[in-house]
Amino acid sequence: MEVFVVSLLNGLVYGMLLFMLASGLTLIFSMMGVLNFAHASAYMLGAYFAYTISLLIGFWLALLISPLICGLIGAGIEMWGLRRVHKNGHIAELLFTFGLALIIEKLVQMTWGLIAVPYRVPALLDFPLFTLYGTNFPAYRAFMLLISGLMFGTIWLALTRTRIGLIVQASLTHPEMVSALGHNVPRVFTLVFAGGTALAGLAGVIGGNYHTTEPSMAFTMGPIVFVVVVFGGLGSLAGCFIASLLMGLIQTFAVVFDYSPADLLKQFGLTVTSSTPFAEVLTVPLPRIGALLPYILLVLILLVRPRGLLGTRDT
Amino acid sequence: MTMETAQPGPAALVRSIEPAPAAKTRSHWLWLAAVAIALALPWLFFNWSTGRHSGFVLIMLSEIGLMTIFALSFNMQMGQSGLLSFGHAILFGLGGYCTAHALNAIKAGGLWLPTELVPLVGGLGGLAFGAFFGFIATKQRATAFAMITLGLGELVAAAALMFTGFFGGEGGISTNRVTGVSLLGASYSASWQVYYLIVAWTLISTVLMRLQTQTPLGRLANATRDNFERAEFIGYDPRMVRFCQYLLSGFFAGIAGALYAILYEIVTFDTVSAPKSATALLATYIGGVGGFYGPILGTILIVLLQSGVSLLSNAWLLYVGVLFVVMVMFAPNGILGLIAMHGPIARSGRVAALIVPYLRVLLPGLMVVGAFVLLVEMASFVTIGAEQGKSFKLGGAMHIDPFTLPPWVAAAAALVVATVWLRLEARALGRVWDGLSDEAKRLGQAS
Numbered sequence: 001m002e003v004f005v006v007s008l009l010n011g012l013v014y015g016m017l018l019f020m021l022a023s024g025l026t027l028i029f030s031m032m033g034v035l036n037f038a039h040a041s042a043y044m045l046g047a048y049f050a051y052t053i054s055l056l057i058g059f060w061l062a063l064l065i066s067p068l069i070c071g072l073i074g075a076g077i078e079m080w081g082l083r084r085v086h087k088n089g090h091i092a093e094l095l096f097t098f099g100l101a102l103i104i105e106k107l108v109q110m111t112w113g114l115i116a117v118p119y120r121v122p123a124l125l126d127f128p129l130f131t132l133y134g135t136n137f138p139a140y141r142a143f144m145l146l147i148s149g150l151m152f153g154t155i156w157l158a159l160t161r162t163r164i165g166l167i168v169q170a171s172l173t174h175p176e177m178v179s180a181l182g183h184n185v186p187r188v189f190t191l192v193f194a195g196g197t198a199l200a201g202l203a204g205v206i207g208g209n210y211h212t213t214e215p216s217m218a219f220t221m222g223p224i225v226f227v228v229v230v231f232g233g234l235g236s237l238a239g240c241f242i243a244s245l246l247m248g249l250i251q252t253f254a255v256v257f258d259y260s261p262a263d264l265l266k267q268f269g270l271t272v273t274s275s276t277p278f279a280e281v282l283t284v285p286l287p288r289i290g291a292l293l294p295y296i297l298l299v300l301i302l303l304v305r306p307r308g309l310l311g312t313r314d315t
Numbered sequence: 316m317t318m319e320t321a322q323p324g325p326a327a328l329v330r331s332i333e334p335a336p337a338a339k340t341r342s343h344w345l346w347l348a349a350v351a352i353a354l355a356l357p358w359l360f361f362n363w364s365t366g367r368h369s370g371f372v373l374i375m376l377s378e379i380g381l382m383t384i385f386a387l388s389f390n391m392q393m394g395q396s397g398l399l400s401f402g403h404a405i406l407f408g409l410g411g412y413c414t415a416h417a418l419n420a421i422k423a424g425g426l427w428l429p430t431e432l433v434p435l436v437g438g439l440g441g442l443a444f445g446a447f448f449g450f451i452a453t454k455q456r457a458t459a460f461a462m463i464t465l466g467l468g469e470l471v472a473a474a475a476l477m478f479t480g481f482f483g484g485e486g487g488i489s490t491n492r493v494t495g496v497s498l499l500g501a502s503y504s505a506s507w508q509v510y511y512l513i514v515a516w517t518l519i520s521t522v523l524m525r526l527q528t529q530t531p532l533g534r535l536a537n538a539t540r541d542n543f544e545r546a547e548f549i550g551y552d553p554r555m556v557r558f559c560q561y562l563l564s565g566f567f568a569g570i571a572g573a574l575y576a577i578l579y580e581i582v583t584f585d586t587v588s589a590p591k592s593a594t595a596l597l598a599t600y601i602g603g604v605g606g607f608y609g610p611i612l613g614t615i616l617i618v619l620l621q622s623g624v625s626l627l628s629n630a631w632l633l634y635v636g637v638l639f640v641v642m643v644m645f646a647p648n649g650i651l652g653l654i655a656m657h658g659p660i661a662r663s664g665r666v667a668a669l670i671v672p673y674l675r676v677l678l679p680g681l682m683v684v685g686a687f688v689l690l691v692e693m694a695s696f697v698t699i700g701a702e703q704g705k706s707f708k709l710g711g712a713m714h715i716d717p718f719t720l721p722p723w724v725a726a727a728a729a730l731v732v733a734t735v736w737l738r739l740e741a742r743a744l745g746r747v748w749d750g751l752s753d754e755a756k757r758l759g760q761a762s
Contacts, residue, residue: 035458081644088647090458091399095600096643102593102636110630110695219589223469230462284477292473298466299451302459 002133015248016148020203024196040222046204074197116214233311254290386610388567397540402468408587410569413440441569449561475584487583603649682733
């Protein structure tokens with residue numbers, strides 16, 4: 001029970017972090033058809049900018065400035081890069097962002113070095129908030145939940161209550177029609193791209209000191225965010241939300257339960273020894289498979305239901 | 316999401332690059348010349364006083380050979396069938412692992428196979444794994460296919476570290492190419508023997524892949540790439556076409572992996588990982604996806620960058636990334652596309668008129684590259700290089716201290732000025748170009 005509650009909370013924190021990254025990507029992917037490989041790079045840049053800014057003027061301003069810089073970079077990429085590549089088709093756009101991700105990783109290595117930087121949780125939040133069954137729950141995780149919850153609320157209100165939000169929503173499902181009605185769709189694209197990048201940057205600010213801030217963080221996080229977006233479905237923020245929480249919980253719980261397929265077979269009276277065929281595959285414990293689960297889910301959902309959980313169109 | 320509607324480019328390009336019947340004989344001469352160069356190149360770097368080959372050059376040339384097969388097999392999916400794969404290296408690496416195990420079995424006496432034919436083991440391995448992964452991945456196309464291959468790539472890369480029996484964990488599988496079994500009586504202990512083995516297999520694979528593009532299957536792959544619904548209406552199953560292409564592509568990727576195993580005598584999880592897949596993608600796209608020969612050009616360029624620049628600079632991957640992004644933005648059909656663009660103007664006999672504008676672009680272009688490289692190198696020196704105790708030298712002679720401000724200001728100013736100048740010259744070039752291609756069009760219509 002205690003393991004369950006603690007894992008549930010941790011999974012929720014991780015899931016909300018994933019949602020911050022994935023919500024921007026879902027909007028970009030659904031509207032523009034661009035599977036943005038550089039999205040996780042914005043997450044990394046957010047963390048690194050926050051590290052440098054928090055050294056200079058403190059964490060709280062970094063929380064504000066770092067996502068802003070990321071958003072500006074995103075707007076620049078959209079206006080001067082993607083728009084130009086757009087005429088060459090979706091594959092060219094995808095490859096463009098792929099190249100950008102490579103460049104950003106190298107630039108980060110050159111600016112901040114090859115190894116992880118000591119980006120720490122601010123002292124103000126570095127205390128256990130409450131103790132649950134003898135395990136401390138850090139205040140910073142609660143803060144992460146708060147920020148991501150606030151962000152979720154803000155996006156929700158912005159998309160459903162504002163004029164620009166309604167145009168964005170309409171562009172998600174019927175981009176041609178919105179354009180035909182005379183809205184400046186390219187400007188909406190720039191806005192959404194910048195907004196999504198800023199959100200990824202914000203996720204980097206609060207996630208960088210929760211995980212580690214290192215040059216490879218973009219390439220480890222990127223595929224998982226793709227999984228969430230594809231799993232949740234194109235054009236659906238709700239699907240993205242469910243998929244994020246699901247993925248966060250799955251990955252957290254997989255680490256906790258130390259079972260392997262062999263243990264399952266034992267329940268049915270079958271013992272796996274080293275001479276059993278595929279013994280190596282059968283004795284792999286669940287925590288080690290945990291990292292693989294998102295990819296297995298990705299392949300499965302694309303095979304069975306290519307439009308994802310709540311998607312409106314095929315990927 | 317529909318990709319084929321937004322992508323008229325490659326189809327148009329294939330038509331323009333496909334040689335006219337009259338040019339066929341010329342292309343045979345190109346093939347002969349390429350083979351002659353490949354056979355002769357090691358002797359250019361032969362040290363006659365010691366009587367030894369240059370090991371560095373031989374390995375680099377061998378790498379070009381096997382990576383050529385790998386990139387061409389990638390283009391069987393990407394250029395020919397419109398299938399963008401982010402996990403092509405799994406076929407390459409798994410072929411390599413199969414070969415390493417086969418070589419060990421031959422050495423132990425459990426299997427008889429001459430070294431010359433060992434790459435076939437890798438090919439068959441790639442074919443078998445290609446059948447399995449292809450069955451899964453080719454169910455979808457376009458972005459969904461790309462995502463599935465991404466997932467499969469991550470899965471295999473993770474599995475390679477998890478299951479030590481077949482993959483050998485982090486250490487990989489070591490092997491020995493000197494098995495003592497050979498058709499030609501060669502021991503393959505010297506790297507020049509391995510190089511000629513790789514040349515032979517590269518030639519065989521390239522010819523086979525070239526011929527494959529002219530088979531009905533190769534043509535159908537183009538058809539499903541350009542308009543899969545129409546291909547389906549004619550009565551072909553697009554999924555079957557995709558599957559067959561994936562399968563054959565797996566065979567050739569497996570051969571490339573086998574040659575890798577023979578060359579380096581070790582296969583580690585790097586061979587199945589994402590960076591390896593990315594190399595094929597970069598080489599193919601930089602060379603040009605539209606025609607058959609693009610990936611060969613791209614591979615030569617990438618391997619030269621990889622072997623040459625990586626010795627001089629920590630930042631070679633950054634240069635490759637920037638080159639890639641520039642190509643995607645300004646020359647989406649790659650180097651081969653750039654060359655092919657000159658076709659109509661060359662036929663109208665006016666190429667000479669381009670020489671002066673090209674030279675005028677070249678000067679600021681070189682300045683932009685120079686200033687950019689200087690900035691990158693100074694930055695990488697300050698963060699990474701200085702720790703390794705090196706001193707910063709330019710051209711081996713000029714000393715610059717990157718910890719002071721002036722070189723940074725100078726380089727940044729040079730970059731800005733050269734960029735503005737380049738834009739002006741590029742516009743002038745564009746005007747000359749438009750004039751010439753209009754002229755070529757008029758001439759074409761007149762005749």
